[in-house]
Amino acid sequence: MLRIEGSNSEPFCDGIGRRGFLQIGGLALGGASLPQILNAESLSSPGSKLNHKAVIMVFLAGGPPHQDMWDLKMDAPSDYRGEFKPIPTNVPGIQICEEFPKIAKMADKFAFVRSMVGAEGPHDAMMCLTGRAGRKNVPPGGWPSIGAALSKLNGPADASCPPFVGLSPKCGHDEWGDPGQAGFAGPSHAPFTPFRGGGKEDMVLKDITLDRLSDRRGLLSSFDTFRREVDQSGMMSGMDTFTEQAFGVLTSSKLAEALDISKESAKTVDRYGKGTEKLTADGPWKRLDQFLMARRLVEAGARCVTLGFSRWDWHGANFKRGREDFPLLDQGVSALVQDLHDRGLDKDVSVVVWGEFGRTPKINDKGGRDHWPRVSSALLAGGGMNTGQVIGATDRLGGEATERPVEFQEVFATLYHNAGVDARTTTIEDLTGRPHYLVDAQYSPMQELVG
Numbered sequence: 001m002l003r004i005e006g007s008n009s010e011p012f013c014d015g016i017g018r019r020g021f022l023q024i025g026g027l028a029l030g031g032a033s034l035p036q037i038l039n040a041e042s043l044s045s046p047g048s049k050l051n052h053k054a055v056i057m058v059f060l061a062g063g064p065p066h067q068d069m070w071d072l073k074m075d076a077p078s079d080y081r082g083e084f085k086p087i088p089t090n091v092p093g094i095q096i097c098e099e100f101p102k103i104a105k106m107a108d109k110f111a112f113v114r115s116m117v118g119a120e121g122p123h124d125a126m127m128c129l130t131g132r133a134g135r136k137n138v139p140p141g142g143w144p145s146i147g148a149a150l151s152k153l154n155g156p157a158d159a160s161c162p163p164f165v166g167l168s169p170k171c172g173h174d175e176w177g178d179p180g181q182a183g184f185a186g187p188s189h190a191p192f193t194p195f196r197g198g199g200k201e202d203m204v205l206k207d208i209t210l211d212r213l214s215d216r217r218g219l220l221s222s223f224d225t226f227r228r229e230v231d232q233s234g235m236m237s238g239m240d241t242f243t244e245q246a247f248g249v250l251t252s253s254k255l256a257e258a259l260d261i262s263k264e265s266a267k268t269v270d271r272y273g274k275g276t277e278k279l280t281a282d283g284p285w286k287r288l289d290q291f292l293m294a295r296r297l298v299e300a301g302a303r304c305v306t307l308g309f310s311r312w313d314w315h316g317a318n319f320k321r322g323r324e325d326f327p328l329l330d331q332g333v334s335a336l337v338q339d340l341h342d343r344g345l346d347k348d349v350s351v352v353v354w355g356e357f358g359r360t361p362k363i364n365d366k367g368g369r370d371h372w373p374r375v376s377s378a379l380l381a382g383g384g385m386n387t388g389q390v391i392g393a394t395d396r397l398g399g400e401a402t403e404r405p406v407e408f409q410e411v412f413a414t415l416y417h418n419a420g421v422d423a424r425t426t427t428i429e430d431l432t433g434r435p436h437y438l439v440d441a442q443y444s445p446m447q448e449l450v451g
Contacts, residue, residue, distance in 0.1 A: 049343075049344050049345060049348060050157075050298065050299065050345060050348045050349070051157065052154070052157035052301070052303060052348070053303070053348050053349075053350075053383075053418060053419040053420050054298040054302060054303050054304065054305070054348060054349045054350070054419070055146060055147075055150070055303070055304045055305075055349070055350045055351075055352070055383075055415050055418070055419060056294045056295075056298065056304075056305050056306075056307075056336070056349060056350070056351045056352075056382075057128065057129070057146070057147075057304070057305070057306045057307070057351075057352050058291075058307055058308075058309055058332075058333065058351070058352070058353040058354075059125050059128050059129075059168070059176075059284075059306065059307070059308045059309070059354070059355065060308075060309060060310065060312045060329075060353065060354065060355035061123075061125070061171075061176035061177075061283045061284055061308050061309075061310070061311055061312060061313075061355065061356075062123065062176065062283060062311050062312035062313030062314070062355065062356075063123075063312055063313060063355045063356055063357045063358060063359060063371060063372075063376070064312040064354075064355045064358075064359070064376075064377075065312075065314065065318060065322070065358070065359040065369050066114065066358040066359065066375070066376050066377035066394075066398065067080075067082070067358075067359070067361065067369075067394075067398035068082055068084050068097060068318065068319070068322055068359075068369075069096065069097050069100070069326070069377065070096050070097070070112045070114060070377050070379065071112075071114040071377060071394055071398055072084060072085075072086045072095070072096070072097060073361075073394075073396060073397060073398045074086065075396055076361070076396055076397050076398070079362060079363050080361050080362050080363065080397050080398070082318070082319060082363060083319040084097045084098055084099060084319065084322065085097075085098045086098065087100075087101065087104055088104070089103075089104040089105070089107030090104070090105055090106065090107050090108055091107045091108050091388045091389075094107055094112065094388075094389075094390055096112070097322075097326065099322060099323065099326035099327055099330065100326060100327075100329075100330040101330065102330045102331060102334035102335075103330055103333060103334050103379075105334075106334060106337065106338060107388060108387060108388035109337050109338070109341060109346070109381055109387050109388070110337070110379055110380065110381050110387050110388070111379075111380040111381070111385060111386070111387045111388075111389055111390075111391060111448075111449060112377070112379060112389070112390045112391070113377055113378040113379070113380065113390075113391045113392055113406050113411075114377050114390060114391065114392045114393055114394055114401075115375060115377075115391065115392025115393060115394060115401035115402075115403065115404055115405050115406050116354070116358075116375065116376040116377055116378050116392075116401075116406050116407075116408065116411075117374070117375055117376075117401050117405040117406065117407060118133060118407045118408055118409075119133070119356060119357040119358075119373040119374075119376055119408070120133045120134065120357075120373055121357060121371060121373045122175075122356070123173065123175060123176065123313070123356065124175035124176070124178065124356065125175065125176065125178045125180075125308075125356065126143075126175075126178075126356075127356060127408050128354055128355070128356060128408070129145040129146065129147075129178065129180040129181070129306065130143040130144065130145050130146070130180075130183070130412075131146075131408045131409040131411070131412035131439060132408075132409075133408070139184055139430040139431075139432075139434065139436055140184060140430050140431040140432050141183050141184030141185075141186075141430050141431040142181060142183040142184060143181075143183050143184070144181065144182055144183035144184060144185035144189065144428065145164075145179075145180030145181055145182075145183065145191075145306075146180070146304055146412060146415060146416070147163075147164035147165075147166070147179075147180045147189075147191055147303070147304030147305075147306060148164060148180060148181065148182040148183060148185040148189040148190065148191070149185055149189075149416075149421075149428060149438055150163060150164065150303040150304050150416075150419055150421070151163040151164045151185070151188075151189040151303060151304070152185040152186065152189045152428055153421055153426065153428070154303055154419075154420075154421070156301060156303075157301040157302075157303060158254065158300065158301025160254040160255060160300075160301070161254055161255050161258065161297070161300045161301035161302055162191070162192035162255070162302065163189075163301070163302060163303040163304065164180070164189060164190070164191045164192065164302070164303065164304050165179075165191055165192045165193075165194070165297050165302045165304070165305045165306075166179020166180055166191035166192070166193045166196075166305075166306045166307075167179070167193075167194070167195060167290045167293060167294065167305060167306065167307040167308075168193075168195070168196070168284055168306065168307055168308035169195045169196060169279065169284060169285055169308075170195075170196045170197065171279060171282055171283055171284055171308075172279070172281065172282030172283070173282040173283065176282070176283045176284060176308060176311065177196070177283075177284055177308055179191045179193050179196075179306045180304075180306050184428065184429070184430035184431050184436075185428055191306070192255075194259060254300050254301070255300060257296075257300070258293065258296040258297045258299070258300035258302075259293055259296070259297070261289050261292050261293060261296070263296075264292065264296075268292070268339070269289070269292065271335045271338075271339070272288050272289060272291055272292040272331070272332060272335040272336070272339075273288040273289070273328075273331050273332070273335070274287070274288055274289050275287045275288035275289065275290075275328060275332070280310050280311040281311050282311070283308070283310065283311025283312075283313070284308030284309060284310060284311065285308075285309075285310075286309060286310045286325070286328055287309075288328060288331060288332045288335075290307045290309075290332075291307070291332040291333070291335060291336040292335070292336075292339075293305075294307055294336065295336060295339055295340065295343075295345075295349075298345070298348075298349050299343075299345075303419070309328075309329060309332065310325050310328070310329070312325070312355055314359070314368050314369060315364065315366060315368040315369075315370055316364075316366035316367055316368040317366070317367055317368060318359075318363065318367055318368045318369050319367065320367075329353075333351075333353055333379070333381075336351065337351060337381045337382065340381075340382050345382070346381075346382045346383075346384070347382075347383070347384040348382075348383075348384075349382045349383065350380070350381075350382050350383030350385070350414075350415050350418040350419070351379075351380065351381040351382045351383075352378060352379070352380050352411065352415065353378065353379040353380075354376070354377070354378040354379070355376065356376075357371060357372060357373040357376050358372045358373070358374070358375050358376030358377065358398075359371070359372050360372045360399075361397040361398045361399040362397075372399070374399065374400060374401075375394055375398070375399065375400060375401045375405075378406075378411060380411070380414075380449065383414075383415070383418035384418060384450075385414070385418065385449040385450060386448065386449050386450070386451070387449075389448065391404055391406060391446070391448050391449075392404040392405065392406055404448075406446065407443060409439040409440060409443040410439075410443050410444070410445070410446050411446070412438070412439055412443075413438075413439045413443045413444055413445045413446075414445040414446045414449055414450060416438055416439070416445075417445040417450055418450070421438070423437065423438035423439045423443075423445075424437065424438075424439065424441065424443075424444065425437075426438055
């Protein structure tokens with residue numbers, strides 16, 4: 001039996017739950033199979049080394065402190081400024097926190113957005129995965145995450161690799177482990193999630209030959225005709241894609257190999273580091289090898305890979321936690337971006353690192369910073385973007401955007417642009433058949449990055 005863990009069966013933003021796993025083996029009449037993560041067509045980019053474009057999204061669950069990372073305020077009073085000092089980068093005029101020396105040495109490969117606005121405040125990944133805020137006027141089925149949208153629009157780049165993969169584990173506060181929902185793109189475009197319940201261990205054939213698997217595939221096909229005739233929910237319409245993807249996974253070692261970092265040289269593995277699989281309280285783990293897995297997955301054919309790194313809700317001991325987590329993030333992100341450049345993938349793969357909101361300018365009596373949705377930050381790299389720059393600015397205390405406020409949907413329009421999709425003209429229908437644009441009409445790709 002093949003058992004692949006899927007997303008949490010509890011509803012997220014759309015109030016619609018989905019089956020927590022997909023399985024092949026018994027092929028029971030009422031069961032769902034992994035096979036819906038595939039769409040028939042694949043759009044490739046001529047001349048691209050990958051032959052497809054991809055996005056890697058790093059979610060910093062809990063809201064990282066922007067004024068202690070990329071936007072230090074040395075002129076602010078001490079109870080705002082904090083303990084960290086800025087260091088110069090390899091781009092004249094750009095300084096970042098001293099705990100990020102590796103990123104500082106390659107700042108020309110990053111864009112530092114200091115003026116993200118529009119966050120609302122819930123502790124979840126919704127805005128970082130969809131660009132959409134609020135829980136009102138949500139279309140039937142819910143907004144699809146960028147991974148689901150790219151899967152829906154572009155299909156798989158390789159039949160043996162799901163186009164959308166989420167590497168986050170199941171967390172105590174599982175909104176922080178959300179890999180991204182399919183929403184109204186449909187369940188066939190939900191992420192493959194190897195670390196949310198044993199999926200990685202089950203990507204092998206067990207006590208069944210390929211001939212027997214082929215026989216079962218034929219049996220399932222005969223059932224499918226009946227299913228489509230009697231089902232009115234829309235679930236069956238994607239069953240053929242689930243089937244194709246599941247058989248691709250079973251009959252190819254490509255996906256399993258992408259997750260196996262032992263295939264890499266010791267030098268590469270050491271560059272990324274291992275980190276730890278231990279969950280950080282109710283948030284994600286601090287695995288550094290997942291950054292390497294993400295690079296291997298996009299090479300294997302994934303169009304979008306999401307991952308969560310640590311827990312950043314630091315209401316206390318902000319600077320102690322920063323000294324623990326900043327160097328790890330520095331190592332993982334710098335290794336990933338340098339690796340993409342070294343392998344000639346920097347034009348094909350976009351990387352974004354961010355959290356759901358920022359932190360308060362003033363340090364509280366516990367030495368921490370509290371929730372601050374009014375401004376936050378983002379780190380962008382790859383995708384052929386114009387890097388080596390700072391975008392936006394905040395006031396003297398780091399509490400308000402004073403120059404070039406950047407909305408989440410602008411970043412999404414940019415990421416879609418890098419993936420070859422015009423978010424302003426492309427639509428996906430919701431469950432009632434109503435088309436929706438990927439971003440609202442007023443948002444365009446950031447000209448600082450793509451102009």
